[in-house]
Amino acid sequence: MFNTQHAKNKDGSVHVILTGALDAAAAERFETELETLLAEGVLFLVIDMENLHYLASAGLRVLLSGAKKGKKQGMEIVLCSLQPLVFSVFDSAGFTRIFPVFKSREEAHKSRHKGLPA
Amino acid sequence: MSHSAASAPEANKEAAALASVWAGLLDVLICLAAVMASHSVILLADLLKTFLEWIAVLLAWVALWRIKHGGSHKYDYGIGKLENIASMVVGVLMIFCLLLIGINALRNILHPAHVAGIGIWIGLADQVLFAGINTRLGLRSRRMAQTTGSPIMGAQARLLLTRALANIFILAALGLSMVLKQYHWAAYIDPLASLVIAGSILMAATGLLSSSFYDLLDRTLEEESQIVILRELADHFHEYEDLHGIRSRRAGSKVFIEIFLEFAPEKTMGEIQKAAATLRRNLEARISNSSVTIALADRSIDKKFRPPG
Numbered sequence: 001m002f003n004t005q006h007a008k009n010k011d012g013s014v015h016v017i018l019t020g021a022l023d024a025a026a027a028e029r030f031e032t033e034l035e036t037l038l039a040e041g042v043l044f045l046v047i048d049m050e051n052l053h054y055l056a057s058a059g060l061r062v063l064l065s066g067a068k069k070g071k072k073q074g075m076e077i078v079l080c081s082l083q084p085l086v087f088s089v090f091d092s093a094g095f096t097r098i099f100p101v102f103k104s105r106e107e108a109h110k111s112r113h114k115g116l117p118a
Numbered sequence: 119m120s121h122s123a124a125s126a127p128e129a130n131k132e133a134a135a136l137a138s139v140w141a142g143l144l145d146v147l148i149c150l151a152a153v154m155a156s157h158s159v160i161l162l163a164d165l166l167k168t169f170l171e172w173i174a175v176l177l178a179w180v181a182l183w184r185i186k187h188g189g190s191h192k193y194d195y196g197i198g199k200l201e202n203i204a205s206m207v208v209g210v211l212m213i214f215c216l217l218l219i220g221i222n223a224l225r226n227i228l229h230p231a232h233v234a235g236i237g238i239w240i241g242l243a244d245q246v247l248f249a250g251i252n253t254r255l256g257l258r259s260r261r262m263a264q265t266t267g268s269p270i271m272g273a274q275a276r277l278l279l280t281r282a283l284a285n286i287f288i289l290a291a292l293g294l295s296m297v298l299k300q301y302h303w304a305a306y307i308d309p310l311a312s313l314v315i316a317g318s319i320l321m322a323a324t325g326l327l328s329s330s331f332y333d334l335l336d337r338t339l340e341e342e343s344q345i346v347i348l349r350e351l352a353d354h355f356h357e358y359e360d361l362h363g364i365r366s367r368r369a370g371s372k373v374f375i376e377i378f379l380e381f382a383p384e385k386t387m388g389e390i391q392k393a394a395a396t397l398r399r400n401l402e403a404r405i406s407n408s409s410v411t412i413a414l415a416d417r418s419i420d421k422k423f424r425p426p427g
Contacts, residue, residue, distance in 0.1 A: 057344030061364060064351060068360045093345050094352035 002026030004033055013044035013112060015105065019051040022059030030059065034066040043075055046108045050081035055089050067098050080108035134258055135179035138274060141251050142172035148244040156237025159226040160291055163219040163312040164241070167284070167319065170215040171277060177207055178274055209273075216319045223312035230305035233295045242292055249285035252278045266407070284315050339366040339373060346404050347375060350397060357393040358382075362415040373408040375401060378415035390414070 002020040009015065014037060022030060037045060047063075049055075063077075070077050080102040082090060090096060102108040149165040152158075256278030263271035291311035298304040339347075347364060360380035367374050377397065381390045394412035401410045 057341055057348060060345070060348050061361070064348060064355075065361045067355075068358075072360070089345070092349070094349045098352055098355050 002029070004030065006033075006037075009109075011044075011112075012042070013046065013109065014042045015046045015048060015109070017048040017051065021054035021056070022052060022062075023054060023056040024058040027056070027058035027062050031062045031065070034062065035069075038066075038069055038073055038075060041073075044112050045070070045075060045077045046105060047077065047079045048081055048105055048108075049079060049083065049086055050105075052086055053083055055086045057093075060089070060093050060095060063095065064098070076112070078102060078108050078111060080105050132179065132182040134255070134262055134271070135175065135182050135274060138175045138255050138259070138278065139172070139179050141248075141255060142168070142175045145244065145248050145251075146172050148240065148247075152237040152241035152244055154237065155240060156233060156235040158233040158235075158238060158241065158292065158295075158308055159222055160233075160288055160295075160308045160312050160315075161237065161241045163222050163315060164284075164288055166218045166222075167215050167315065168281075170211050170218075171281060174207070174211045174277060175274065177211075212277075212319050216316050219312050219316040219319070223309040223316065226309035226312075227306065230309070232299045232305050233292065233308055234299075238292060238296060242289060245285045245289035245292070249282050249289065252282035252285060256282055280319070287311065287315065339368055339375070343373065343405050343408075347377070347401060350400050350404070351377070354393065354397060373405055375405070375408055375410045376413055377410070378413050380416050381414065 002018070002022055002025075004019070005017040007015040007017075016033070016037075018030075020026070067077055069075075078100045079090075081104060082101060087101070090099075090101070100108075100111060102111060145168050146165070149161065149168050153161050153165045256275050259271050259278060260275035263275050288311065291307055295304055295307045298307070344364075344366065347366065351358075351361060358379040359382045362378040362380060364378070365376040379394070381393070398410040398412055402408050
C-alpha cells in the first residue's frame with residue numbers, strides 16, 4: 001500500500017512523505033502528484049522516504065522524469081531519510097548523482113540555501 | 119545489426135542440434151538391436167526413452183532450421199516463441215516417455231525375470247559409448263545456451279546431460295543384474311532401475327515445461343534489467359532534456375527496449391545521434407540479447423495514447 005502526505009511550508013517549499021511501497025502500481029499516482037506540484041510552481045521539494053520500505057524501478061523512473069521536469073521549471077528536488085534497502089536500490093541505479101540525499105528532514109530543508117551535501 | 123551477424127549464432131545452434139540428431143539416431147538403432155537380442159526391461163525402456171528423446175532433438179533441430187532459413191528480420195519476436203514452443207513439445211514428449219517406462223517397469227515387477235542374451239553386451243557397450251557422446255554434446259549445448267540465452271539450447275543441454283547420467287545408471291544396473299544373477303532378488307534390479315530413470319525424466323520434464331511456458335509469455339523485463347536501464351539514463355542525465363517513457367519487453371530469449379527521450383532544441387542532430395548511439399551501445403552491451411531503440415519524443419508516450427476523458 002502506497003500513500004503520500006504533503007505539507008506546505010511558509011517559505012513555499014513542500015515536504016512530501018512517502019509511505020509503503022513505491023512499485024509499478026503506485027508509480028502512476030506518484031507521477032501525477034509530482035506533476036501537480038510542478039504545475040503549482042513549487043520551487044523546493046523535499047521527498048521524505050523514512051516510511052518507504054520498497055522502491056521499484058517504476059518509482060525510480062518517475063523520480064528521474066520528475067528531476068528532468070523540475071530542472072526545466074527551476075524546481076529543486078531533494079530526498080531524505082532513506083531506508084537502507086531503498087538507499088541501496090537508489091544508489092545502484094546511480095541516482096545519488098542526480099538527487100541530493102540527506103539523513104534527516106531538517107538537514108534537507110536547511111540545504112535549500114546552503115547547496116548540496118558534502 | 120547486419121544479417122550475417124544475426125544469423126551466425128543461429129547457424130551454430132542449428133549445427134549443434136544436427137549433431138545431436140545424428141548421435142541420437144545412432145543410439146536408437148543400437149538400442150533397438152540390444153532390445154531385440156535380450157529380455158531386459160531396462161533396455162526396452164531405454165529404447166523407448168531414446169526414441170522419444172530423439173524425436174524431441176529432431177523437433178528442436180527443425181525449429182532451429184526454420185529460424186535460420188525462415189524470414190530473416192521479419193520474425194524477430196516469433197523466433198523466441200518458436201524456440202519456446204519446441205521446448206514445451208519436448209517436455210510433453212518426456213512425460214509420454216515417463217508413462218511408457220512406468221507401465222513397463224510395473225509389468226516386470228509383477229513378473230520378474232533375469233536379464234540375458236547377447237543384447238545385454240550390446241546394451242552395455244551402447245551405454246559406455248553414449249555416456250561419452252551425450253556428455254560432450256550436452257556440455258556444448260549448455261555453453262551455447264549460456265552465450266546465446268536460447269531456451270531451446272538450454273532444453274537440449276538438460277536433455278543430453280540427463281541422458282548421459284541415465285547411460286551411466288543403466289550401465290551400472292545392467293552390470294549388477296548380470297553379476298548378481300544367482301540371487302532371486304536380482305531380477306528386480308532391472309525394473310526398479312527403470313523407475314529411477316522415470317523419476318529423472320519427470321524432474322527434467324517438469325523444469326522444461328515450467329521454464330518454457332514462462333518464457334513463452336511475453337512479459338515485462340526483470341527489475342535488475344530495468345535498474346540497468348535507469349542507471350544508464352542517470353549516467354547520461356545531462357545529455358538529454360527529458361525522459362518521456364521507457365517500454366521494455368522480453369519475448370523468448372530476446373529483450374526489446376524503447377526509450378523515449380527529448381533533447382534540447384539547441385543540440386545538433388549529430389550530437390543527438392551520438393548521445394543516442396552511446397546509450398544504445400552501452401545498454402545492448404549490458405543487457406544480453408537486447409535490442410535498444412532510442413526514440414525522440416516531446417511528450418509522455420503513456421499519456422499520448424491514453425483515451426480522452
